[in-house]
Amino acid sequence: MLRALLLWLAVLATATHAAPEDAGAPVAVEGLAAGDSRNLALAAPPGAYVEGEMEVARGRFRLDLKEAGGRHLRRLEADLAGRATFRFIAPAPGAQLVVTALEPDAAARLSLRSQTAPAQPKAAGAPLLSPAVAALALSLDAGCTTDAFWQDMARRGTPLIEPAPPGAPPG
Numbered sequence: 001m002l003r004a005l006l007l008w009l010a011v012l013a014t015a016t017h018a019a020p021e022d023a024g025a026p027v028a029v030e031g032l033a034a035g036d037s038r039n040l041a042l043a044a045p046p047g048a049y050v051e052g053e054m055e056v057a058r059g060r061f062r063l064d065l066k067e068a069g070g071r072h073l074r075r076l077e078a079d080l081a082g083r084a085t086f087r088f089i090a091p092a093p094g095a096q097l098v099v100t101a102l103e104p105d106a107a108a109r110l111s112l113r114s115q116t117a118p119a120q121p122k123a124a125g126a127p128l129l130s131p132a133v134a135a136l137a138l139s140l141d142a143g144c145t146t147d148a149f150w151q152d153m154a155r156r157g158t159p160l161i162e163p164a165p166p167g168a169p170p171g
Contacts, residue, residue, distance in 0.1 A: 064097070
């Protein structure tokens with residue numbers, strides 16, 4: 001009896017929280033009542049560029065991107081009744097695509113066509129001539145945000161005009 005209950009719970013969990021096996025494997029979304037949703041776990045690493053496609057065979061759907069805790073991040077499709085391509089930058093781990101049927105007995109297929117890994121930092125180029133921008137670069141390299149820089153710019157005013165360092169080329 002316990003084994004049957006555990007098996008049933010595993011099937012139920014798979015039906016409500018599924019994930020595509022790979023970037024090209026389509027996921028069928030069928031049998032939802034109007035207003036019902038299906039959550040699809042997103043396996044892309046944070047910062048990855050994700051492109052997917054949703055093709056509706058019957059009815060209409062809404063497609064949302066939500067964080068692990070359920071907070072809404074972005075509406076990808078509001079009222080889809082055909083085929084659409086969607087794109088986004090993957091948020092923190094545990095994010096989900098949420099497919100919601102807007103009509104009874106709607107059917108669709110969703111697939112992730114590509115996932116591009118987050119960009120790697122580029123090698124340093126020419127030295128930065130602006131002391132403020134050079135300080136910002138060091139701050140970012142140390143893991144800080146741009147908040148202090150923009151607060152300073154709001155205080156000082158823009159555009160950012162600084163004297164050229166000694167020996168800098170004119171212009």
